[in-house]
Amino acid sequence: MVGYIIGGILILIVVIIIGLILRKRIYDEVDQHESWKMDIMNRNVSGELQRVKSLNLSGETQDKFETWKSTWDQILTRDLPDIEEYLLDAEEAADRFRISIAKKNLAEVENILQNIEELIERMFKELDDLLDSEKQSRKQIEDMQPRIKELRHSLLQNRYLYGKAEPIFEAQIMDLQQLLDRYQEEVGLGNYYEAKDLVTQLTDSVEEVAEKLEEFPLIYKKSKNEIPDQIKDLLAGIEQMKEEGYRIEHLGLEKELNNFLDQLSISVEQLENGDMFQIYELIQAIEERLIEIYELLEKEAKAKSYIETHIASVKSNLTSSINDFNSTNEEVKQLQQTYYLEENDLELYAKLDKWVHQLEKQFAQIEMDLESETQTYVTLKDQLKSSKDDLEQLHHSHQEFKEQLQTIRKDEVESREKVLRLKKELFDTNKKLQSSNLPGTPSHLWNLLDEATDRSDVVIEKLEKQPLDMGEVMHALSEAENTVNALVDQSNALIEQAYLVERVIQYANRYRSKYPLLATKLQEAETKFRNFEYEQALDTAANALEEIEPGALLRLKEFVDIST
The missing domain is CATH 1.20.58 (Methane Monooxygenase Hydroxylase; Chain G, domain 1)
Structure with a gap:
């Protein structure tokens, strides 16, 4: 039982502590909102609004000022006192630990203060916009006034450049002056926003008139004089070229150029009425076409x-x-x-x-x-x-x-000359073999001689054929050349081998009596030599000699080369 009592006492203490903490927070928020309220009340809003009195306080400016003043008065006499009541109610509710009611009152205060801040900020912004608008408009007008005078002066000095369009430009300048006068009227009435719109309109109009005054003389001169004269000269040149025999009739240039003259005549009338719309593009297109025609001619x-x-x-x-x-x-x-x-x-x-x-x-x-x-x-x-x-x-x-x-x-x-040379080489090779004093010639060499002779005869047959196929001739000639060259190379090698064998055997005979084995080898080499086996005979004799006198074969070869 005692435990329950102690527990209840502890819970009560906790609740009281929490209530005190929440009440303390309410008091702190009340103090903060009170300070915020006093800050707004002490602001020099009225002094700031008095800045508008530097303008003409009439018309829409007067309406704006009255609206701002009324808004500020309402804040001071109604909204801020209402805040005071809400704060007192919040404190009373906090005293009674009615925290939710206190918070509701504080939320209402927060909302009112925030709305007041937004109203003040909006008033100051509108005030700044009005003052800035007036300042910018005044500066632009100060720039526009001399520009309009310059335009009028330029038109008066150069009126001959504008022809019949001069009164139209004079009227446009007068319209600019009327816009300027309307601006002064609106400023005098305090309608600065309306005056700002007029300044924007006036600025654009001045730029437009200035651009027209600058471009008009050039366009007018080109449309009325320069380009028509150029076209007439071109027409005369075309007529002269036709008389000289040039074929340009079907190009239709005269019709095209006369059409340009008609368009320029209409353009001059439009310009004299003050209408420059698309005329510059027309002139540019005509000038480009004239250049093309000149290039064509x-x-x-x-x-x-x-x-x-x-x-x-x-x-x-x-x-x-x-x-x-x-x-x-x-x-x-x-x-x-x-x-x-x-x-x-x-x-x-x-x-x-x-x-x-x-x-x-x-x-x-x-x-x-x-x-x-x-x-x-x-x-x-x-x-x-x-x-x-x-x-x-x-x-x-x-x-x-x-x-x-x-x-x-x-x-x-060339083929006939080559086949004759081949025939001569065959004859010379045959003669060389027969006069070489060899014991005999190997059969394969005679077979090669016969083959080379046959191939040469085939070339001659191809050359005598009608019609002559040089492709076949060249092929047969190539085969004949290869065979004859092989015959010549092998014949020369054979004769050289045979001669070298004789020299080796003759040289080795000096050792025959001293070296029985050498004598046997030399006898074998002589037998092979008589059997037309010249390469084998050379190998047998040379190997035997090299065993007795190394290097002797090389010296004999050099001697044979010198002799041949």
Whole structure:
């Protein structure tokens, strides 16, 4: 039982402590809000609002001032006293430990104070905006006034540059002055926001009029005088070119230029009425087109000069090429009777034939177009230049083909000369073998001689064949050359080996009586020599000699080389 009592007492103590802490927090918040309220009450809001009195306090400015003053009075006489009551209610509720009611009152105070701060901030911002607006507008007006005077002075001094449009620009400047006067009126009435809008409108209008006054004389002068005069000169030049034979009638330039004159005439009327809309773009487009026409006529003149300069030479070169190809044509026919022409040679010949006829046809068309006057010189120049370039390429290709034909004949002559040389080499080799005083010649060498003779005869047969196939001739000649060269090399090697064997045996005989084994080897070498086995005989004799006198074979070889 005692435990329950003690527990209850402890709980009561805790509750009381918590209540005291919460009440203390309420008191602290009351003090904070009281300080916030006093801070607002002591602010010099009225003094700040008095700044507006530097302006004309009438119209919308007067309305603004009255609204701000009324708002501040309401804050002082109504909102702040209401806050005081809420704070007292919060303290009383805290005294009675009615914490939730106290917090509700403090929340209401917080809301009111926050709204007051926002109202004050909004008033100050509106005040600053009004003062800044007035200041900026006044500065801009100070800049605009001399600009308007300058525009009027410039127009008066240069009125001759504006023609009939001068009164229109004068009226636009008067409109600027009226905007300026309206600004002064609105300022006098205290309508500074309306005045600011007028300043913006006036600034844009001044810039627009200034730009027009600057651009108008140039556009007006070009539209009325410069470009029409340029077009008339161009029309006269076109007429003169037509009289001189230029093919420009179908280009329709005169119609296009006269249309430009009509458009410029309309543009002048628009300019004199003060309308510059899209006229600058029209002038720019016409000027660009005139440059294109000048370039076109210049190209036509250069093309005519080019044709007059080159057409005779192109015709002469074409005639020469045709005659030259006709000669080649006859030569090909003769060659086909004697030689077998390769497929690629015949294809190249057919291509050249087609090329010649095509160029002949193209040039004939150019001459017809010159006579009929249906094409511009620029077009004909391109065609003539293309024909001229093709003619040069044709000449180059034709020369290469002629060289190929000459090569066929040259190959035949060279092949006949080579086969004669091969025959002579065979004869000389045979004679050399027979006069070499050898015991005999190996059968494989005679077989090789027969083969080389047969292959040389095959070349001669190919050369006598009609039509002559140089491909077959060259192949047979290559085989014959290889065989003859092999025969010559092997014959020379054989004779050299045989001679060297004799020298080795003769040299080794000095040791024959002293060295019985050497004598036996030399006897064996002599037997092989008589059996036409010259290479084996050399190996046997040389090895035996080297065992007795190392290095002797090398010295004998050098001696044999010197002797031969």
